[in-house]
Amino acid sequence: MPLDPSTSWSWVALALCVSLAVAWEAKTRRRRLHLPPGPPCVPVLGNALDLPRRHLGLEFQQISDKYGDVVYLDALGQPILLVNSVKVAHELLDKRSANYSDRPMSVMAELTGFGCMFMVHKYGNRWRLHRRVFHQSFNSDAVVEYRPIHAAPPAACSPRSSPHRESSSARSNCAYPYCAQCTSASPLMRVAYGVDLEEPNDRYFQVVERVSAVGEEISVPGRFPVEGLPSLRYIPEWFPGGAFKRWSAEAKRYFQESVNTLYAVAVDGLHKGTTKESFVTRLLEDVSSYDLEGGDEPDLEAFIKSVAISIYAAGSDTVNLLLHAAFFLAMAMFPDVQRKAQAELDRVVGRDRLPDFSDADDLPYLRALLTELARWHIVTPISSPHSAIADDEFNGHFIPKGTVIIVNIWSLARDPELYPDPDADPTEIAFGFGRRICPGRYFAEASLWVVIASVLHTFTISPPVDADGKPVALEHDTATRGVVAHPGFHDYVVKPRDAQAEQLIHDTRNEA
Numbered sequence: 001m002p003l004d005p006s007t008s009w010s011w012v013a014l015a016l017c018v019s020l021a022v023a024w025e026a027k028t029r030r031r032r033l034h035l036p037p038g039p040p041c042v043p044v045l046g047n048a049l050d051l052p053r054r055h056l057g058l059e060f061q062q063i064s065d066k067y068g069d070v071v072y073l074d075a076l077g078q079p080i081l082l083v084n085s086v087k088v089a090h091e092l093l094d095k096r097s098a099n100y101s102d103r104p105m106s107v108m109a110e111l112t113g114f115g116c117m118f119m120v121h122k123y124g125n126r127w128r129l130h131r132r133v134f135h136q137s138f139n140s141d142a143v144v145e146y147r148p149i150h151a152a153p154p155a156a157c158s159p160r161s162s163p164h165r166e167s168s169s170a171r172s173n174c175a176y177p178y179c180a181q182c183t184s185a186s187p188l189m190r191v192a193y194g195v196d197l198e199e200p201n202d203r204y205f206q207v208v209e210r211v212s213a214v215g216e217e218i219s220v221p222g223r224f225p226v227e228g229l230p231s232l233r234y235i236p237e238w239f240p241g242g243a244f245k246r247w248s249a250e251a252k253r254y255f256q257e258s259v260n261t262l263y264a265v266a267v268d269g270l271h272k273g274t275t276k277e278s279f280v281t282r283l284l285e286d287v288s289s290y291d292l293e294g295g296d297e298p299d300l301e302a303f304i305k306s307v308a309i310s311i312y313a314a315g316s317d318t319v320n321l322l323l324h325a326a327f328f329l330a331m332a333m334f335p336d337v338q339r340k341a342q343a344e345l346d347r348v349v350g351r352d353r354l355p356d357f358s359d360a361d362d363l364p365y366l367r368a369l370l371t372e373l374a375r376w377h378i379v380t381p382i383s384s385p386h387s388a389i390a391d392d393e394f395n396g397h398f399i400p401k402g403t404v405i406i407v408n409i410w411s412l413a414r415d416p417e418l419y420p421d422p423d424a425d426p427t428e429i430a431f432g433f434g435r436r437i438c439p440g441r442y443f444a445e446a447s448l449w450v451v452i453a454s455v456l457h458t459f460t461i462s463p464p465v466d467a468d469g470k471p472v473a474l475e476h477d478t479a480t481r482g483v484v485a486h487p488g489f490h491d492y493v494v495k496p497r498d499a500q501a502e503q504l505i506h507d508t509r510n511e512a
């Protein structure tokens, strides 16, 4: 049907007027809305000098104590929203997750090669694909299949292979506290690449340590000026101030070499019969069942390498910190809790076998201990920053597009109003929020449960002693300037609980 030109022009004019009115209303509305409260800014730097230097959780909490649960900061022009309320965190990151599931751009992640891991991806098809494939192997049902891997005593804990046995004193007679490090990396290595870690000095375990160290360094707010001034990335390595380019080039070389080596070990090993079936080999063999459509990921091999290294790198260090550092510290500091957990284990499991997953429902005190441990030691005090995809309004305040959202989990986990009863309270906040919530949490919980149950069933953990044999006073140090909090590790006294426990340890090691 022919269109009357005068009618169509009227429609165009009307549409134009409506668009202008909507745009005008949006603009005036933005003007009417204020930014959330925050400390005063200085020219150019904004609030850069207000950012924490030593203890992210505590120093951010001090800012919130002064300005409220939602604070606006400006670091060299980068808007930051500091959130100190579980309700607000849920409101923004869960309920408005379509707008708050992005991650801030990180130049250093790109320069070090870490940008291939999906925890730093921008919100979009590529992230969705990586996360979906990860989820298929790590959702709550899928992780049940890994129980035999968690439950198998790691080879590293057997007397023949632990290099730490020489150094662990006769009084401790235990490889656990020392090789708890690879106890946490071991199941992930097996699931991701089909490789059994052999000892804490295993070269594959060292990959985790080095990659985690780089990850922590690049996550320290304000550590690299290039994050605030991205054009600095183009300065040459030899130029004054170019040291970060040399450092990141070296980190990238090591990272890529590790990613390639681990992949090759998984693939070649399966052909030679030296490694087992793994995430990598399953994905290669059965790529059709993983629905790679629409993921903007043309290179299959690069894609598999990226997801596999995300599993290993994101998982090992976090579990390791909670187990190796926080658990042993907590047990040495709170002997009554330890005794109660042991009494429950004795009652439910008996003394002639190790606990296994079938006992879990009958061990509520142990479950509460694990829950409380995850609250007591928040591994990632400010979680992983999210960022706003578009302008938003919250409680009458304007939140500009690109604002980085920092939730102070460290502070929230210490709120006595929220957590009056640690036995009953949930610890989900330790794993983050919304669409970016930790996808490895079910795996982490299983890993932690079985090791903690086995260690408590067989050993007693006590504080280290000084030269006079007196127990050393212990402190729970949660200070960190980076993304993860290391509470420090001490030379605890770890002894078999009694002769029966010693026999059980001996028998278990001989079966390994």
Ligand code: HEM
Residues within 6 Å of the ligand: 118, 119, 120, 131, 138, 188, 310, 311, 312, 314, 315, 316, 318, 319, 322, 379, 380, 383, 384, 385, 386, 430, 431, 432, 433, 434, 435, 436, 437, 438, 439, 440, 441, 443, 444
């Ligand atoms: C005690 C152990 C762990 C803690 C406390 C922890 C904590 C977290 C937190 C706070 C986040 C950020 C969530 C957010 O952005 O809101 C995260 C993300 C992530 N975690 Fe964990 N995690 C743990 C174990 C694991 C394990 C075992 C794996 C792997 C099997 C894993 C894989 C990941 C990945 C891949 C992400 C990025 C998710 C994304 O950006 O979409 N984590 N974790």
